[in-house]
């Protein structure tokens with residue numbers, strides 16, 4: 027059977043400084059989806075990378091007094107270290123200052139020229155170097171987004187033709203996406219009304235830290251034109267065809283709301299002009315705030331994900347972000363809430379549930395293993411609907427609900443222990459009843475590990491290990507733990523303990 031194919035992309039981050047929690051937040055949307063789809067049996071491609079070109083990067087390297095190539099390499103390494111630490115399992119990582127990427131971008135310029143999709147004309151207007159963005163309609167010289175002083179530009183550039191037909195197609199697409207992403211896509215409404223010329227410039231003159239257009243060596247790729255193509259260039263030719271020329275592949279792109287214009291207007295236009303297919307969906311998410319403002323290098327209110335991961339671990343941070351993750355609004359990261367989450371969910375609910383079950387099992391094993399259970403499958407039938415709901419939340423990408431589902435299951439499990447009191451059954455030598463209860467609890471624990479798998483893969487693995495089971499096929503939700511496999515329960519340890 028041919029495997030179904032899935033591509034998820036995280037944004038290619040600007041590597042003008044070290045990564046902060048906002049970068050991790052965005053990448054986790056993609057990582058969760060990639061892991062979930064893999065568990066569903068898909069062949070998964072997960073593209074992310076580093077946006078290394080452009081004036082802003084050049085300026086930052088000059089400020090830091092380092093050669094620009096060295097500067098981007100150094101920062102890209104920091105990002106890659108974070109991805110490793112946070113267990114972000116990308117399959118492809120694009121670096122836009124690489125030879126391969128530049129070559130691909132040049133091929134695309136050539137194709138657009140051959141297909142007569144380019145116009146060479148004057149650009150006049152204001153340009154914000156910080157945002158790498160034109161603001162043709164503002165009379166104010168301050169950037170409407172970041173409030174920095176903008177530069178006046180007057181130069182000849184290549185423009186990608188954006189005729190009426192293309193505009194209509196894009197507007198139709200935006201309407202479709204708008205239905206789901208109401209909060210953010212409203213911002214795009216004015217895009218078409220505001221601009222007198224809808225064509226957009228895809229080159230800059232004399233922008234030396236960029237990709238040269240090989241038929242016009244005064245012109246360099248506009249950083250967005252170049253970066254967006256990274257989603258394709260990083261794949262080998264067979265993969266490019268399998269994914270970007272094949273409507274059967276499912277493509278989902280994760281983006282922050284601030285880069286929506288580029289992804290929802292420019293990118294689909296580029297794809298259509300270059301004879302590639304469009305993605306099935308965009309997941310536009312809000313920002314992660316600290317003290318009500320966006321985390322960014324310039325405001326200085328960043329939180330280092332490396333520090334908190336080193337203090338707790340990757341899975342704890344992944345779980346916490348999943349519990350607050352929202353694609354409809356901004357979310358707030360608050361250290362106090364994070365600690366509270368650690369104590370109440372991680373220690374009291376999850377770790378405790380695991381410890382209680384394994385301890386009891388070990389203690390009662392000699393008495394319960396001899397019992398005959400006819401139909402252990404029926405023990406977890408009551409869970410079917412619950413698991414079905416969990417899968418539905420993945421379809422709608424409702425991450426807080428996915429988390430809630432796991433939390434509820436743990437609560438119910440802990441309550442079940444308190445209510446059924448297995449220790450009393452043991453004392454009263456009701457071994458058959460005890461066996462049924464223990465099997466039920468063991469299987470709830472296994473399902474907890476199943477549901478946790480895409481979010482907290484290491485915790486999931488540790489639970490499987492203590493149950494002596496491992497994932498062998500995609501239908502593992504239906505696989506039950508049997509008492510026979512528990513003959514050599516290892517020494518029990520808490521998954522997590524309260525902070526000392």
Ligand SMILES: [Zn+2]
Nearest residue numbers: 154157169172
């Ligand atoms: Zn700006």
